[in-house]
Amino acid sequence: MTGRDGMVESLIYTKPVSLTERATHYCPGCTHGISHRLVAEVIDEMGRRETTIGVAPVGCSVFAYDYFNMDFAEAAHGRAPAMATGLKRVSPDRLVFTYQGDGDLASIGAAEILHAAGRGENITVIFINNAIYGMTGGQMAPTTLPGQKTTSTPSGRDIEMHGFPLKMCEILSQMDGAAYIVRRSLHDVAHIRKAKKAIRQAFEVQEQGIGFSMVELLSSCPTNWGISAQEALTWVEEHMVPAFPLGDYKVHASINAGKKG
Amino acid sequence: MQTEIIISGFGGQGALFAGQLLAYTGLDHGLHVTWFPSYGPEMRGGTAHCTVILSDDEIGSPVVKNPSAAIVMNIPSLEKYEPLVASDGVLVVNTSLIDRHATRQDIDIIEVPANEIAEELGEKRLANLVLTGALIERLGVLTIEQVGKSLGNHIPEHRRNLLESNREALQRGAEIAQRAVQPG
Amino acid sequence: MGKELLKGNIAFAEAAIRAGCEAYFGYPITPQTEALEHMSRRMPELGRVFLQAESEIAAINMVYGAACAGVRVMTSSSSPGVSLMMEGLSYIAGSEVPVVLVNIMRGGPGLGNIAPSQGDYNQIVKGGGHGDYKPIVLAPATIQELIDLTFEAFDLAEKYRTIVVVLADGSIGQMMEPAELPPMQPVRAFDGRPEWALTGAVDRTPNVVSSIYIDPVEEEIFNLKLVEKQKQIEAEQVRSHKLWMDDAEIAVIAFGTAGRIAQTAVRDARSQGLNVGLLRPISLYPYPYDSVREVAEQVQRILVVEMNGGQMLDDVRLAVEGRVGVDFYGRMGGVVPLPDEVYEQIQKTYAQRANGR
Numbered sequence: 154m155t156g157r158d159g160m161v162e163s164l165i166y167t168k169p170v171s172l173t174e175r176a177t178h179y180c181p182g183c184t185h186g187i188s189h190r191l192v193a194e195v196i197d198e199m200g201r202r203e204t205t206i207g208v209a210p211v212g213c214s215v216f217a218y219d220y221f222n223m224d225f226a227e228a229a230h231g232r233a234p235a236m237a238t239g240l241k242r243v244s245p246d247r248l249v250f251t252y253q254g255d256g257d258l259a260s261i262g263a264a265e266i267l268h269a270a271g272r273g274e275n276i277t278v279i280f281i282n283n284a285i286y287g288m289t290g291g292q293m294a295p296t297t298l299p300g301q302k303t304t305s306t307p308s309g310r311d312i313e314m315h316g317f318p319l320k321m322c323e324i325l326s327q328m329d330g331a332a333y334i335v336r337r338s339l340h341d342v343a344h345i346r347k348a349k350k351a352i353r354q355a356f357e358v359q360e361q362g363i364g365f366s367m368v369e370l371l372s373s374c375p376t377n378w379g380i381s382a383q384e385a386l387t388w389v390e391e392h393m394v395p396a397f398p399l400g401d402y403k404v405h406a407s408i409n410a411g412k413k414g
Numbered sequence: 415m416q417t418e419i420i421i422s423g424f425g426g427q428g429a430l431f432a433g434q435l436l437a438y439t440g441l442d443h444g445l446h447v448t449w450f451p452s453y454g455p456e457m458r459g460g461t462a463h464c465t466v467i468l469s470d471d472e473i474g475s476p477v478v479k480n481p482s483a484a485i486v487m488n489i490p491s492l493e494k495y496e497p498l499v500a501s502d503g504v505l506v507v508n509t510s511l512i513d514r515h516a517t518r519q520d521i522d523i524i525e526v527p528a529n530e531i532a533e534e535l536g537e538k539r540l541a542n543l544v545l546t547g548a549l550i551e552r553l554g555v556l557t558i559e560q561v562g563k564s565l566g567n568h569i570p571e572h573r574r575n576l577l578e579s580n581r582e583a584l585q586r587g588a589e590i591a592q593r594a595v596q597p598g
Numbered sequence: 599m600g601k602e603l604l605k606g607n608i609a610f611a612e613a614a615i616r617a618g619c620e621a622y623f624g625y626p627i628t629p630q631t632e633a634l635e636h637m638s639r640r641m642p643e644l645g646r647v648f649l650q651a652e653s654e655i656a657a658i659n660m661v662y663g664a665a666c667a668g669v670r671v672m673t674s675s676s677s678p679g680v681s682l683m684m685e686g687l688s689y690i691a692g693s694e695v696p697v698v699l700v701n702i703m704r705g706g707p708g709l710g711n712i713a714p715s716q717g718d719y720n721q722i723v724k725g726g727g728h729g730d731y732k733p734i735v736l737a738p739a740t741i742q743e744l745i746d747l748t749f750e751a752f753d754l755a756e757k758y759r760t761i762v763v764v765l766a767d768g769s770i771g772q773m774m775e776p777a778e779l780p781p782m783q784p785v786r787a788f789d790g791r792p793e794w795a796l797t798g799a800v801d802r803t804p805n806v807v808s809s810i811y812i813d814p815v816e817e818e819i820f821n822l823k824l825v826e827k828q829k830q831i832e833a834e835q836v837r838s839h840k841l842w843m844d845d846a847e848i849a850v851i852a853f854g855t856a857g858r859i860a861q862t863a864v865r866d867a868r869s870q871g872l873n874v875g876l877l878r879p880i881s882l883y884p885y886p887y888d889s890v891r892e893v894a895e896q897v898q899r900i901l902v903v904e905m906n907g908g909q910m911l912d913d914v915r916l917a918v919e920g921r922v923g924v925d926f927y928g929r930m931g932g933v934v935p936l937p938d939e940v941y942e943q944i945q946k947t948y949a950q951r952a953n954g955r
Contacts, residue, residue: 204798208663209808218806224796226666227808229689232659235651239663239671240796242647243621244788247798265659268652434603434774441603441776449603449774453629453712474862476773476855479936 169193171202173222182375182382184339185213185281189220191349192252192279195356196223205248206240208233210262212254213287231262234269237276248359250277256286259295259319266325273330273364277355280321283372284393291377295319298396303377318396322369326402332364334403338371340389344399354408363405371397415470417555418478420495421542422463423487423508428542432485433464435546439556439564440468450476461490468555483553485545487528492516506549506591508541524548526590532583537576540583547587558588601776606741607632609777610674610700610764613745615640617752618783619698620669621647623660627679628712629768630702634674646785654679658686658699665695666807668795669786670752674700676768677718678709680726687761688727691824692809696755699733700748700764702771705932713932714768716854719909722763723882730821732828733761734835735882737854741775743880749780756792758831765882767905769855769934831884838886839878840893842868846875848951849893850944851914852903853879856935860903863940872948882910890917898951901925903940905933923950 168174171193179185196202202223209217211230218225228236233251241249258266258280269276285303286292292305296318300309310318326334333355337348348370355366371393373385380388419436421429430451440447451464465481467473483504484495488511496516499505504522507515510529526548528541550558562581569577604612611633614622622637634650641648647664651657657673664671675683680701690697703718705711723735734754738744744766751762791797796805811817841861843849852860857878867874877893879886890913894900899922902911908926918924927943929935 203800206667206796206798215810218804218808222799222804224799224804225806225808226663226796227693227806227810228662229659229685232655232662232686235656235659236663236666238649238656239621239623239660239665240667241663242649242660243664243667243669243671244797264652265656268656437774438603441601447603447776450769451772453768453772473775473858474865475859475937476769476775477859477934477936479938 169197171196171222173220175219177220178216179213180376182373182385183213184283184370184372187339187345188252188279188281188370188372189217191345191352192250193221194349195353196248198353199356199360201248201356204246205250206244208237208240208249208251210251210253210257212257214252214254214281215288217252231257231260232265233257234262234265234274234276234278238269238272238274241274241276245275248277248356250279250356252279253281254287255280255282255284255294255296259321263319266321267328270325270328270331270365270367273332275359275362275364276366277359278365278367279352280367280369281372282321282369282393282397283374284318285374285377287374287377296397298392320397322367322397322402325367328365330365331367331403332405333358333366333408335367335401336369336371336397336399338389338394338399340371340373340386340394358405358408363407369397371399416473417468417483417553418481419466419468419549419553420463420481420484421466421487422461422484422491422495423542425462427462427487428539429462429485429487430464432542432546433466435561435565435568436466436468436556438568439561440466442564442567443556443560445470446473448473448476463491483549485549487511487542487545504549504552506545508545510541522552524552524591524594526587528587531586531590535579535583535586537579540579543580543583544587544590547584548591549587550584551588551591558584601778603774604741604777604779605632605774606744606766606771607702608636609741609745609779610748611636612640612779613748614672614698614752615644616780616782617749618670618785619646619672619752620785621664621671622673623649623651623657623664623671624673624675625651625654625657625679627654627676629704629714629771630674630676630700632771633700654682655686658683658690661697662686662690662695665690665697666693666796668791668797670756672698672700674702676702676704677706677715680718681721684727687733688729688731689809690761691727691731691733692729693807694759695807696752696759697761698748698751698755698764699761700766703765703767705930711932712768714855714905714934715930715932716767716856716905716909717930718765719882719904719906722765723885731824732883733763734758734831734884735763735765736837737765737880737882738770739854739858739878740777741770741773742777744770745777745779747880754835758827760827760831765854767855768932835881836884836886836888837880838889839880840889841876841878843875843877843893843896845873846897847873848899848901848944848947849875849877849897850901850903850940851877851879851890851893851910853882853910856903856905859935859937860940862937863944866937866941867944867948872944874944874948879910885913887913887917890914891919894918894921897922899923899925899947901927901943901947903935903943904928905935906930923953925950
């Protein structure tokens with residue numbers, strides 16, 4: 154296309170086909186949009202949009218099915234791994250993934266995620282950890298940091314009263330059935346690119362039938378944290394990354410073997 | 415015509431299997447049947463009993479208050495079911511494990527040292543079939559031959575080698591019951 | 599196929615397999631566990647899906663997921679387990695996917711015991727989970743009926759895109775009776791899955807299965823759709839069994855195991871010259887209100903017998919509308935009433951028959 158001043162324009166950025174045209178309801182500065190896009194880009198690149206089925210959680214991303222351009226189910230709170238199990242077992246050649254927040258996955262759905270991992274359920278889980286309950290208005294999450302103020306820990310999370318945050322990658326990596334368990338962060342571009350690679354790897358693990366895969370994404374919630382979008386990203390880097398160290402917690406031997414080959 | 419049989423003992427004595435055998439025999443010989451088990455939380459020990467109903471008509475209730483017959487394989491079963499057997503009914507008592515006599519005068523009581531007979535046959539687990547043989551001999555609903563035939567039809571494959579000793583156990587029980595009706 | 603001596607739990611599991619059930623998800627609980635065990639052996643043998651879930655909560659959500667994929671799927675449980683499934687059942691109702699559930703009821707409330715009970719009538723028949731919905735509820739009294747209703751449940755679930763509950767008690771699960779199994783139906787081919795199912799959006803716009811309508815007006819529209827469907831079900835699926843009603847002066851109304859126990863008591867009463875009839879509701883939702891009304895117009899008094907504290911009794915009274923007196927006899931907590939007890943109650947009701955309400 155020829156532009157106003159005679160320059161040739163080339164398209165270098167477009168919305169993934171795996172996302173719909175619909176504008177999201179997410180707050181300004183929320184990283185859900187980034188996570189959605191990364192998943193959609195990966196599914197586009199793998200050519201699997203028409204053969205992927207997603208399962209949305211209860212939480213801020215409850216309407217994920219409005220934004221992903223593919224077959225989708227909306228699960229009960231915490232039950233997405235069980236629902237995905239049912240979907241996958243009767244349609245084993247489809248890619249099935251859940252998209253779950255910290256309350257959904259690590260609190261009310263702790264049993265379902267643990268057993269899906271333990272079974273080596275061949276599904277992919279995208280785990281959004283922003284250390285707070287978003288949709289219900291900023292209450293304590295199972296991943297809320299000690300001392301972190303929320304609307305249900307107004308003086309900060311008191312470990313004497315509420316104990317310690319759960320570290321899901323560390324826990325799930327102990328499961329023999331887990332094939333790929335990694336934690337990434339979305340607080341800057343470099344980390345976002347690493348996150349995308351991990352998401353791609355996780356879906357490939359499923360495609361190859363190696364077992365359960367999960368990518369935890371440290372995410373921001375400027376609205377409920379009560380800070381600006383930019384400050385929220387800094388808060389992820391300065392407070393969440395030290396508490397939830399980034400890295401590969403479980404990488405099945407056959408994944409590395411594949412890379413070497 | 416409807417006949418109700420309760421078979422009761424400790425878990426593991428084969429009360430439930432003996433009842434199933436009677437139900438199979440009834441089915442194989444054109445009767446309506448139900449087999450209704452007790453089911454407790456224990457896998458071993460505890461009490462186990464079942465109610466078998468044989469009828470030439472549709473069966474309503476699978477449970478009854480006053481059965482036509484009962485096989486009692488231990489003392490608690492005797493205490494529970496002796497008073498409940500219908501008048502003119504049959505009570506088969508396993509004297510190997512019950513050291514007192516049944517006292518009812520209005521029912522037909524057969525005392526069978528079932529465990530001793532089973533041990534004579536070389537398989538102590540056959541006591542349930544010795545007792546069943548005694549019952550059938552006096553019940554007048556099915557015959558020993560019919561029960562033995564159904565045993566052949568339904569015995570699990572891995573137990574088929576025990577078929578003849580099972581039939582022998584039924585026969586020995588029937589002989590005890592025959593002797594018991596001899597006057598004197 | 600001839601008649602075989604079949605245990606209830608195994609009979610309904612095999613009937614489901616014969617109906618083309620492609621996936622079973624469950625959790626062990628007495629007195630229905632033999633069904634799960636039967637499925638664990640048979641389903642893999644047939645190349646179908648069996649999975650023992652970590653809880654009834656997970657099991658029903660696995661069922662939900664498989665149902666979204668458009669396959670015939672079921673679970674079975676007993677009272678406490680079914681309570682755990684209520685959340686998932688509400689979501690299933692809210693997204694109109696077909697699911698079959700067999701509830702082999704036991705004594706309660708709480709952990710209760712493992713003995714036969716009909717204590718879940720209100721929970722199951724009136725909905726159970728949150729929100730406005732009612733599953734089709736079918737109550738067998740014999741092993742043959744258990745087989746036939748379970749087999750048909752899959753057709754009904756798909757026809758109306760609803761939950762169908764086969765509601766029986768521990769005695770039906772545990773007892774053996776001669777019955778005939780239906781012939782085997784193959785499972786549906788992947789390409790034959792319904793158009794609404796989540797199969798991957800190949801050459802079509804994406805499908806979404808969801809129970810969320812954030813706009814109350816839209817939620818109401820959905821609820822009205824469910825109401826319309828219920829009207830259709832109420833018009834098409836009412837079932838009950840009448841026995842000896844022609845000359846009846848009083849009637850006994852009882853379902854499931856209580857129904858067959860009452861049948862013996864009624865037969866005994868008739869042999870003593872009492873003109874007693876029996877109405878045994880088979881569909882508990884939709885409830886046979888018209889049949890009960892007809893009975894109430896004919897007889898002078900009604901006796902309701904249940905293995906609970908009087909739950910179906912409310913539905914009988916709704917249909918009777920005060921026309922005649924309604925007596926109740928119930929045993930609770932896992933106690934199975936004996937025909938003799940019911941017979942005594944029949945005598946009392948019979949003696950009272952001319953005394954009005």
